[in-house]
Amino acid sequence: MLSDPIQSVKGVGPAKAGVLSREAGIETVEDLLYYGPRRYLDRSAFKAIRDCFVNETVTISGKIVGVIQAGRSRKYLQVLIDDGTDVLAGVFFRGITYFKKIFVEGEEVLFSGKVEFFRTKQIVHPDYDFFEADSRIQSINTGRVIPLYPSTEELKGAGFDSRGFRRIIRRAIDSHLDSVNDPLDGATRSRMNLMGLREALLAVHFPETISQAEDARRRLSYNELLIFQYYLQLLRKRLQRQGGNSARAVNGEVLASFMARLPFTPTGDQQKAILEIAGDMQKPYPMNRLLQGDVGTGKTVVSMAAAILAVSRGAQVAVMAPTEILASQHYANFTKLCPGGMKISLLTGGLEQKNKSAVSAELETGNTDIIIGTHALIQEKVLFSNLGLIVIDEQHRFGVEQRAKLREKGARCDVLVMTATPIPRSLTLTLYGDLDVSVLRELPRDRMPVKTLALPESRIKGVYKSVEKYLAEGRQAFFIFPLVEESEKLDLKSATGAYESLKAEFFPDRTIGLLHGRMPATAKEAIMGDFKSGKIALLVSTTVIEVGIDVPNANVIVIFHAERFGLAQLHQLRGRVGRGAHQAFCVLLYPDSTDGDGITRINALATNNDGFSIAEEDLRLRGSGEFFGARQHGRFTGFEFADPVKDYELIVAARAEAGKLVSSAVDGDESPDVLDGIRRHALFRGMRTSRLLAILS
Numbered sequence: 074m075l076s077d078p079i080q081s082v083k084g085v086g087p088a089k090a091g092v093l094s095r096e097a098g099i100e101t102v103e104d105l106l107y108y109g110p111r112r113y114l115d116r117s118a119f120k121a122i123r124d125c126f127v128n129e130t131v132t133i134s135g136k137i138v139g140v141i142q143a144g145r146s147r148k149y150l151q152v153l154i155d156d157g158t159d160v161l162a163g164v165f166f167r168g169i170t171y172f173k174k175i176f177v178e179g180e181e182v183l184f185s186g187k188v189e190f191f192r193t194k195q196i197v198h199p200d201y202d203f204f205e206a207d208s209r210i211q212s213i214n215t216g217r218v219i220p221l222y223p224s225t226e227e228l229k230g231a232g233f234d235s236r237g238f239r240r241i242i243r244r245a246i247d248s249h250l251d252s253v254n255d256p257l258d259g260a261t262r263s264r265m266n267l268m269g270l271r272e273a274l275l276a277v278h279f280p281e282t283i284s285q286a287e288d289a290r291r292r293l294s295y296n297e298l299l300i301f302q303y304y305l306q307l308l309r310k311r312l313q314r315q316g317g318n319s320a321r322a323v324n325g326e327v328l329a330s331f332m333a334r335l336p337f338t339p340t341g342d343q344q345k346a347i348l349e350i351a352g353d354m355q356k357p358y359p360m361n362r363l364l365q366g367d368v369g370t371g372k373t374v375v376s377m378a379a380a381i382l383a384v385s386r387g388a389q390v391a392v393m394a395p396t397e398i399l400a401s402q403h404y405a406n407f408t409k410l411c412p413g414g415m416k417i418s419l420l421t422g423g424l425e426q427k428n429k430s431a432v433s434a435e436l437e438t439g440n441t442d443i444i445i446g447t448h449a450l451i452q453e454k455v456l457f458s459n460l461g462l463i464v465i466d467e468q469h470r471f472g473v474e475q476r477a478k479l480r481e482k483g484a485r486c487d488v489l490v491m492t493a494t495p496i497p498r499s500l501t502l503t504l505y506g507d508l509d510v511s512v513l514r515e516l517p518r519d520r521m522p523v524k525t526l527a528l529p530e531s532r533i534k535g536v537y538k539s540v541e542k543y544l545a546e547g548r549q550a551f552f553i554f555p556l557v558e559e560s561e562k563l564d565l566k567s568a569t570g571a572y573e574s575l576k577a578e579f580f581p582d583r584t585i586g587l588l589h590g591r592m593p594a595t596a597k598e599a600i601m602g603d604f605k606s607g608k609i610a611l612l613v614s615t616t617v618i619e620v621g622i623d624v625p626n627a628n629v630i631v632i633f634h635a636e637r638f639g640l641a642q643l644h645q646l647r648g649r650v651g652r653g654a655h656q657a658f659c660v661l662l663y664p665d666s667t668d669g670d671g672i673t674r675i676n677a678l679a680t681n682n683d684g685f686s687i688a689e690e691d692l693r694l695r696g697s698g699e700f701f702g703a704r705q706h707g708r709f710t711g712f713e714f715a716d717p718v719k720d721y722e723l724i725v726a727a728r729a730e731a732g733k734l735v736s737s738a739v740d741g742d743e744s745p746d747v748l749d750g751i752r753r754h755a756l757f758r759g760m761r762t763s764r765l766l767a768i769l770s
Contacts, residue, residue: 368648388461
């Protein structure tokens with residue numbers, strides 16, 4: 074049976090089973106069969122060593138002809154391989170003892186990496202893999218396509234490099250593949266152009282061609298997407314059942330009064346989003362809406378309108394922001410623009426305990442209408458009298474559990490989640506299929522697009538002169554660095570190091586501030602307060618200012634090591650300027666040694682101000698797992714094969730099929746628990762659901 078423990082596979086004893094469980098989450102035969110390759114190597118694409126050039130990234134194969142330890146002050150290991158055309162050295166400065174054991178003369182090995190030259194062609198710390206001696210594996214692999222598996226040093230130490238995984242997976246397929254039952258009938262597979270499940274599990278591990286491997290991945294992706302979309306559709310259906318039989322009232326006069334008193338005319342997109350939210354808040358069941366907007370399109374005003382509607386019918390509002398800086402800014406904006414009779418409070422971790430207690434007491438008794446805060450809002454001792462609306466800003470920065478804890482503080486709350494990181498359409502369908510979506514693309518009429526320049530660091534002195542010119546005119550500037558302090562491992566400029574040199578050498582007559590995430594909350598607030606008031610002319614910072622910081626007088630941002638950031642993150646940083654009446658500039662600096670691909674990517678941002686198209690490109694370049702910069706914040710962490718970049722059409726098909734399944738379900742037959750309902754559904758019993766459901770739970 075597929076549920077057999079992994080020790081039932083020949084060659085996996087108790088110790089190795091423990092490593093597989095700890096490092097890869099593999100506990101059963103099914104877990105092993107669904108442990109997908111991270112990539113494939115096509116032997117026909119290998120390069121001969123004689124044809125390799127310096128700075129070229131290649132994959133080569135050859136026989137190990139020498140393993141030599143060398144060096145005096147700094148020891149290193151050379152592993153020489155010969156492919157019949159020339160010899161190349163794999164050079165290892167770390168893990169020498171380990172590599173001396175695993176690299177044995179006469180073994181066939183693959184090396185991948187960038188070619189360098191020091192006395193001979195070499196690759197420093199190459200990615201490596203070994204060929205099998207097992208003829209059965211060779212024959213089913215046809216000697217052409219080689220799967221490479223995710224691994225760790227502990228896995229490799231237990232024998233589970235890619236070669237080790239291929240061995241035990243081959244054995245598991247031989248012994249257990251006949252236990253696999255396909256839940257999709259032949260007609261469905263034919264209509265969807267999908268492989269059979271047994272065929273897919275064999276081909277994903279031992280494909281005859283790269284295209285066959287992709288067909289197998291596509292079938293396994295559909296399984297995951299169908300389960301996930303069914304989960305989202307069930308969530309939506311359950312939410313709609315939470316309402317009563319009658320519509321809820323909203324106060325249109327209060328909303329009209331708020332809109333009329335704004336010191337600016339809302340954009341068409343803002344007005345549309347506010348009407349969509351007002352419509353949601355009239356329905357019998359709670360609102361569950363995502364508001365996504367490009368940088369500077371005005372999400373905050375839309376959330377204020379929602380808050381005013383909630384308060385006007387006697388409910389309390391909670392606004393949760395990811396940082397204390399952003400929470401404080403929201404508090405200032407809400408206080409400025411919301412009607413004077415509303416009681417608005419701020420609750421963050423940086424408040425003194427006596428102030429926290431006072432704010433919490435006002436909240437519990439119902440004296441506070443709107444509470445704005447950070448993670449402090451989800452503490453158990455923070456209680457509400459009548460929570461009716463939850464607004465979660467930059468929601469992808471909060472984990473699933475954190476968002477759920479806030480929702481638990483009120484029965485049948487309306488929920489508005491917001492993000493200023495435009496989300497590609499495939500990710501919107503994948504991650505937020507249970508939410509209605511409002512989109513803000515339109516910038517305020519008086520806002521000029523930011524002019525962006527991509528420059529090598531050798532032109533830094535000219536940049537400093539230009540910045541000084543704007544500072545002399547009374548403007549302000551941001552200098553952004555990827556690190557707080559210098560790193561021995563990475564040759565990158567740091568915020569603290571630059572702060573000292575900028576003060577001493579380049580801007581001695583200007584007041585310069587330093588801001589980074591390690592500073593106490595009170596210190597960060599003081600620095601931002603001084604920058605907003607104009608006391609600080611130049612703010613040296615890490616990416617802590619990436620989201621939401623609004624300083625209209627700042628019209629220049631210089632981003633050092635722009636090649637280290639994703640396109641979406643650079644676009645967010647660029648959005649910190651251009652909020653005032655003056656033309657704004659963004660300078661993207663990169664090392665002169667940056668390769669052509671890196672420069673092309675940076676230049677693509679310099680010529681594009683559309684956050685949504687930038688997000689699509691960023692997703693394509695970096696993949697869904699890294700799109701938000703931290704895997705734990707995305708719901709897609711449970712996917713092993715599905716990829717929103719590649720699988721948009723599959724997502725649409727799975728969404729449509731899941732909708733039919735939910736619509737055809739008999740209400741009384743459904744489990745009260747959504748995840749249990751998936752486990753019990755006949756269609757999903759033949760699909761691997763354990764890992765995905767564990768993530769969702």
